[in-house]
Amino acid sequence: MPQLEDRKEHHSELAEGVSARVSTTDQVQIKTPAKICGMGHRKKRKEDPRFIQGKGNYVDDVKLPGMLYMDIVRSPYAHAKIKSIDASAALEMEGVVAVITGEDLKAAGNLHWMPTLMSDTQMVLPIDKVVYYAQEVCAVIATSRYVAADAIEQVFVDYEPLDAVVDPFEALKDEVIVRDDKEKKTNHIWHWEAGDKAATDAVLKDAATVVKEKLYIPRIHVSSIETCGMVANYNKAREHMQIYMTSQAPHAHRTVFALVSGLPEHKIQIISPDIGGGFGGKVPVYPGYVICAVASLVTGKPVKWIEDRSENLQADSFARDYHIEAEMAANEDGKITGLRVKTLSDCGAADAAANPSKFPAGLYSICTGSYDMKAAHIEVDGVYTTKPPGGVAYRCSFRVTEAVHMIERMTDIMAHQLGEDPADFRLKNFIRPDQFPYKSPTGWEYDSGNYEGALKKAMEMIDYRALRQEQKEMRAKGELMGIGISSFTEVVGAGPSKDYDILGIKMFDSAEIRIHPTGKAMARFGTKSQGQGHETTYAQIIAEELGLPSDDIEVEEGDTDTAPYGLGTYASRSTPTAGAAAAMAARKIKAKAKKIAAHLLEVGEEDLEWNVDRFQVKGSPDQAKTIQEIAFAAYTNHPQGMEAGLEAVDYYDPPNLTFPFGSYICVVDIDKGTGEVKIRRFVAVDDCGHIINPMIVEGQIHGGLTMGLAPAMYEEIVYDENGQNLSGTFADYLLPTAVESPKWELGKTITPSPHHPIGAKGVGESPTVGAPPAIANAVVDALWHLGVRHIDIPITPQKVWKLLRDNGVTD
Amino acid sequence: MSNHEITLTINGETVTRTVEARTLLVHFIREDLSLTGTHIGCDTTSCGACTVLVDGKPVKSCTMFAVQAEGADIETIESLAAGGSLHPLQEGFWEKHGLQCGYCTPGMIMSAKGFLAEHPNPTEDEIRHGISGNLCRCTGYNKIVEAIQYAAEKLQSAEAGGE
Amino acid sequence: MIPGAFDYHSPRTLDEALSLLQKHAGEAKILAGGQSLIPAMRFRLAMPPILVDINRLDDLRYVEERGDHLAIGAMTREHALEDSQVVRSSYPLLHDTARVIADPLVRNQATVGGNIAHADPANDHPATMLAYHATVIAKGPSGERKIPIDDFFTGLFENAMKEDEILTEIRIPKPGANSGGAYTKLERKVGDYAISAAAVQLRLDGGTIAEARIGLTNVSAVPMRARAAEAELLGKSVSDAVIEAAGKAAAGECDPSPDLRGTIEYKRDMTRVMVKRSIHKAIARAKGGN
Known part of the structure; x- marks a missing residue:
């Protein structure tokens, strides 16, 4: 892990407001009146009227004249040679326009391969072999969806099945080589380390207590309710490619398309319209997108491709799939001293993870979590298997979920092993508030935190001590009740340009604000909301900074022709990066506004002070110019020598990441007959720094908690020994409904980020990261006295039942 | 493969169209009638993104053929604020x-x-x-x-x- | 996921439907609620060349007591069972069952006849109808015949009806005094097919179990009665030991397959637990409880 240097001096003139030493409150700060509705207001979302009336505009809603439809022939084998593809019957069908194969893409300029985000390569369409079940084999273009679906049944592919390798540990033996296109005939892809090995080994050697556990964080799928899709519209006369695409990162995708296709970047327009959920699944470039774009180039017509759910589940990027072996050390006083972790990352048939380029295991080395310890050492190895490629977020900032699950499980195991209460054990081992900014043993600089504050609040909300008493009484009666805690630290907002890039493009993000003469504004961003409510929250940030009513600010994202360049929305980075850019651009405007106000009021700039929505003369607040008056003057009466207009753009390069945190407590009751786990209560105290819109933050936390519940108890992509996906539909890949999802109880503390212009940290993913170990810890807590030390997620009734029966418990 | 002329009421309006027998009701609503508020999220009758009211009852329009809606009264999301104010x-x-x-x-x-x-x-x-x-x-x-x-x-x- | 093409017929009368079946023997498939068939067609696991849609046969939609039985028209939607006052008050096993079939949207379309005729051991009604000792009425070109439920399920997705017959009605005998029933279902999540489920209908005579029938869901290739479990109950005084013995017998006689819902061992033990829970509830109901 590269050391982070202090880069706080950047933007120092404009980065006002938040000092390096921060304190914690639980009151949301509101500085603007309701008519302006800046930060802290529970503003109803500006984007909602169109959605609640069925007037959203998603990719599948785009209909262009003469549009063709694409459907994809997929492999029934996880690993097979392709002997031949016979598309003649399909081509004879009425309405079939073209069949595109790997050979066609090769002929079109070696488009049959494409780079992944991790600088690996991935097949777009195969020439000689397939390497995962449901892999794209060829595509049919037809005049209707229905004809295309009929035609893929008439493409006959002759396969010679090869041995699949599904288990990554088997893959390491190199008996079956997944990527024989590579020079090195091995399935091992990379090895990565963080921390100090010698120091860690020494700490573990001298420890009073060491606990060791194997954990598997299974392969899961984001399953946004909208699948992926595209409408590609190539205009031969203009040599212009217009693309509507389910994209979380339209600018980055434009650049990738330009690099791969050779089309000039100014001739590519990517429009990411309303997006029906992303969660990381709409960050990668999938083969279907490339084929669809090529189909439009070839036919000269608009081509639509919309995935079926089963295609989405079976072929699109997965998340997690980490096999972890962890050891934690503690001294005689029950203080954690060290952590040693070895991990195998099952990448599937290509390393197509959506990580910053220098971080093959993402931000996994954050895994010392909320605890102060002397030493840690992390090793991760990536390996190919005959499964779909990927490694996306699933509402997580680059592998933080895996890190948090491991450290929170290990902490609980250690507490139980030492016979200490898991809450008291955490309170004893937390990084203290006075230790921030805190340098972690793996090289991170945590910006701010108050971990004991959050845990104490959660304990109070749920009446923790009373629950422990009740647990004792229930256990005496033979009933199984468990209490689980997770005190997680997140790391979001990638990231500082020194260390963070994707395919070389630095991970800044951008905002552009234009104020019209009548005091209304247009703001455009390099990010792309998929439900996070950017149209509302960005407007609130600008309202806070400039005093314009947030209703007077139109926020636009997702059109690469109009929006400033940015890296997109994922990994909870929008508020830390583009949200900061919004504040910084507004401050640039404010600086110019001050000059205009001084001109209008005929005073010096130094005589002016800002008051919510106006500059006023110090000591005589009656002498003032509102932002609207200033905006009008910017076009009608600006000082001689000054450029007209009132607009600014900011490309924000964050000086550090932000470190949201929280403490969750979960109470479960276990059915001894069936092994079912019933979540009785779940209290979540989150701290994401300053809050832009409390209602939206609550919504993000609720949603994140349910997406934490999902892999903890329900979801897993399961393969058989031949690499066939057994959970490839919503009938077997089990998204929680309103019945499974508990009534979440929320609390908050507010510890601002000292380096972020508005002190905010990002929140969308914290609960997905924090919730699974709280649930797992609760289940193990209920069973520890039976001799149970660990249970892998998803915690299905069958797994619990097996532990119960193995330990002699029945109904 | 049979085509059928169907007449039904959608959001208070009577429409007559010819459809292929296999046309799913959701595709009829979205493609033939251009009412794109009704969505598609799965293949297995699991997600409910395509829910519409057929004769007052909510059903999944991906699991019904358009031809079956002959004579039915269908309401989609677009009908709710038809009077100008939100439901x-x-x-x-x-x-x-x-x-x-x-x-x-x-x-x-x-x-x-x-x-x-x-x-x-x-x-x-x-x-x-x-x-x-x-x-x-x-x-x-x-x-x-x-x-x-x-x-x-x-x-x-x-x-x-x-x- | 688009179904293959087919010819579609929508008969207005039962006779018209029957003659279509005769005319297109071997090709025609009946479309009832469609909640299993249409997804199968979308995946092209089913590609019937001809569909005979019987949703216009409104005469086949009723739930009412007639003489000594409850008569359920085959095209009765599941939600109608949930809403039915007579089902709620007098057929708690049936009410339990209707409420846990798939989800409320599916239940607005799915039909009782379709659920049974599909002969899917994962469906919920077969076990319930076995426990109720129901009778299936099938109508064909040569008239109507009564098929005892014990003879109805002949294989996986196979039933005792002929190709040219239509299931028109299900008859459930009116439970006698001191009767009770219950359906208990273990699901991976709400609306899922059962890991295991048990339908129990019994009658008490004082403290003794005078009659008992038990049907099991999704733990055999063909919907099955747990006859050994029933035998453990018949003539016995109610006790935890007797109920446990019945549960164990059911666990032994079922024949589940391993899949994502669980191992054979788990499914057998869950059958034991579901049977026990249904018996407890059925007994409580027979004694006048809920």
């Missing part, structure tokens, strides 16, 4: 932040409309079971439940006021 459910979803990406929302609202017609004064548990055929990936459901409670109260008091 209490739409209001509730907006007020209570019952949506994020908005993709499941039309189906969720139509499902809730059918549910409230039969359960005007529901408990939280009844609401949760009532919308268990609709998946939402964004909200965690708490605020959807609150949105439906908001609408139930509003509809109840409108009814009480009208008597």
Whole structure:
């Protein structure tokens, strides 16, 4: 892990407001009146009227004249040679326009391969072999969806099945080589380390207590309710490619398309319209997108491709799939001293993870979590298997979920092993508030935190001590009740340009604000909301900074022709990066506004002070110019020598990441007959720094908690020994409904980020990261006295039942 | 393969179209009638994004052929604010932040409309079971439940006021 | 996921439907609620060349007591069972069952006849109808015949009806005094097919179990009665030991397949637990409880 240097001096003139030493409150700060509705207001979302009336505009809603439809022939084998593809019957069908194969893409300029985000390569369409079940084999273009679906049944592919390798540990033996296109005939892809090995080994050697556990964080799928899709519209006369695409990162995708296709970047327009959920699944470039774009180039017509759910589940990027072996050390006083972790990352048939380029295991080395310890050492190895490629977020900032699950499980195991209460054990081992900014043993600089504050609040909300008493009484009666805690630290907002890039493009993000003469504004961003409510929250940030009513600010994202360049929305980075850019651009405007106000009021700039929505003369607040008056003057009466207009753009390069945190407590009751786990209560105290819109933050936390519940108890992509996906539909890949999802109880503390212009940290993913170990810890807590030390997620009734029966418990 | 002329009422308007027998009702609504508020989220009758009311009952329009809707009265999300003002459910979803990406929302609202017609004064548990055929990936459901409670109260008091 | 093409017929009368079946023997498939068939067609696991849609046969939609039985028209939607006052008050096993079939949207379309005729051991009604000792009425060109439920399920997705017959009605005998029934289902999540489920219908005579029938869901290739479990109950005084013995017998006689819902061992033990829970509830109901 590269050391982070202090880069706080950047933007120092404009980065006002938040000092390096921060304190914690639980009151949301509101500085603007309701008519302006800046930060802290529970503003109803500006984007909602169109959605609640069925007037959203998603990719599948785009209909262009003469549009063709694409459907994809997929492999029934996880690993097979392709002997031949016979598309003649399909081509004879009425309405079939073209069949595109790997050979066609090769002929079109070696488009049959494409780079992944991790600088690996991935097949777009195969020439000689397939390497995962449901892999794209060829595509049919037809005049209707229905004809295309009929035609893929008439493409006959002759396969010679090869041995699949599904288990990554088997893959390491190199008996079956997944990527024989590579020079090195091995399935091992990379090895990565963080921390100090010698120091860690020494700490573990001298420890009073060491606990060791194997954990598997299974392969899961984001399953946004909208699948992926595209409408590609190539205009031969203009040599212009217009693309509507389910994209979380339209600018980055434009650049990738330009690099791969050779089309000039100014001739590519990517429009990411309303997006029906992303969660990381709409960050990668999938083969279907490339084929669809090529189909439009070839036919000269608009081509639509919309995935079926089963295609989405079976072929699109997965998340997690980490096999972890962890050891934690503690001294005689029950203080954690060290952590040693070895991990195998099952990448599937290509390393197509959506990580910053220098971080093959993402931000996994954050895994010392909320605890102060002397030493840690992390090793991760990536390996190919005959499964779909990927490694996306699933509402997580680059592998933080895996890190948090491991450290929170290990902490609980250690507490139980030492016979200490898991809450008291955490309170004893937390990084203290006075230790921030805190340098972690793996090289991170945590910006701010108050971990004991959050845990104490959660304990109070749920009446923790009373629950422990009740647990004792229930256990005496033979009933199984468990209490689980997770005190997680997140790391979001990638990231500082020194260390963070994707395919070389630095991970800044951008905002552009234009104020019209009548005091209304247009703001455009390099990010792309998929439900996070950017149209509302960005407007609130600008309202806070400039005093314009947030209703007077139109926020636009997702059109690469109009929006400033940015890296997109994922990994909870929008508020830390583009949200900061919004504040910084507004401050640039404010600086110019001050000059205009001084001109209008005929005073010096130094005589002016800002008051919510106006500059006023110090000591005589009656002498003032509102932002609207200033905006009008910017076009009608600006000082001689000054450029007209009132607009600014900011490309924000964050000086550090932000470190949201929280403490969750979960109470479960276990059915001894069936092994079912019933979540009785779940209290979540989150701290994401300053809050832009409390209602939206609550919504993000609720949603994140349910997406934490999902892999903890329900979801897993399961393969058989031949690499066939057994959970490839919503009938077997089990998204929680309103019945499974508990009534979440929320609390908050507010510890601002000292380096972020508005002190905010990002929140969308914290609960997905924090919730699974709280649930797992609760289940193990209920069973520890039976001799149970660990249970892998998803915690299905069958797994619990097996532990119960193995330990002699029945109904 | 047979084609059929069908006549039905959609959002109060009578339409006649010729459809292939296998045309799914959801495709008929979205493609033939260009009412794109109704969405598609799965292949297995699991997600409920395509929920519409057929003769007052919420059903999954991906699991019905258009030809079966001959003579039926269909309501989609586009019908709710037809009078110019939002339906209490739409209001509730907006007020209570019952949506994020908005993709499941039309189906969720139509499902809730059918549910409230039969359960005007529901408990939280009844609401949760009532919308268990609709998946939402964004909200965690708490605020959807609150949105439906908001609408139930509003509809109840409108009814009480009208008597 | 688009179904293959087919010819579609929508008869207005039962006779018209029957003659279509005769005319297109071997090709025609009946479309009832469609909640299993249409997804199968979308995946092209089913590609019937001809569909005979019987949703216009409104005469086949009723739930009412007639003489000594409850008569359920085959095209009755599941939600109608949930809403039915007579089902709620007098057929709690049936009410339990209707409420846990798939989800409320599916139940607005799915039909009782379709659920049974599909002969899917994962469906919920077969076990319930076995426990009720129901009778299936099938109508064909040569008239109507009564098929005892014990003879109805002949294989996986196979039933005792002929190709040219239509299931028109299900008859459930009116439970006698001191009867009770219950359906208990273990699901991976709400609306899922059962890991295991048990339908129990019994009658008490004082403290003794005078009659008992038990049907099991999704733990055999063909919907099955748990006859050994029934035998453990018959003539016995109610006790935890007797109920446990019945549960164990059911666990032994079922024949589950391993899949994502669980191992054979788990499914057998869950059958034991579901049977026990249904018996407890059925007994409580027979004694006048809920």
